[in-house]
Amino acid sequence: MSSTPHYTIRPVSVGALTIGKSHLVFGVGYGEMIDSVVLMYYVEGAGRRVLVDTGCCDVESSTRNHYPLRRSPEEEPVKALANIGVAPADIDTVICTHLHWDHCYNHELFTNAKFYVQRTELQYAAAPHPMNCKAYESTTIGMTPPFSKTRFEVLDGDAEIAPGLTAVFAPGHTPGMQGAAVNTTDGVYFIAGDNLPLYANWEGNQLQKHIPGINFVNVDDYYRTFQLIERMADHILPGHDPKVLEKAVYP
């Protein structure tokens, strides 16, 4: 009997947004501006080359429509991948944690990939609550969503993408969020997307074991997802924390 394959995970930065900390950690750090790195996670193992999320738009569009973005030449998406030895055409799979603008640009680069999204997310993105429209760059406010030409593989709940690599339905930050549970030599890493923007969300404080971000539709779903992550994960990888870049590869 063969054992479950092990994967490695590399965080790839495509820039940093300037954003209020309280936006990422509800009720914490009002007025404090922080760097929110925009990440793609590259997962490799068992002959598979997978990206979890694909980054955001260019500096000009980001700054005009959302938040100021700083991006060095090394953080241009194609260059950032080249820096870890990956060409976009090598990617066989893209797992979209959710369809916010800072996670799902650049799909056109990955010409050989299958794109996985939860049905609930795709449906919600079609007509979000007005509060969430800009984050989806929704047609309902006259924008063109970055994923509008993507042919998705639509998931209804948890799905094994490959042995030891599972897309996990994890509503919270958005109604159709998914995370990626990745088997490694050091247990299961859970790539949490924006359910956990920073390590600080997971570390919590004296009042809350874990702290949501400011964006959610159903906070009870969010808390159930925290419990799900507790059960599944030996380690978490957050959606926007610059600290993840202190290691080139996990584990």
Ligand SMILES: [Zn+2]
């Ligand atoms: Zn988001």
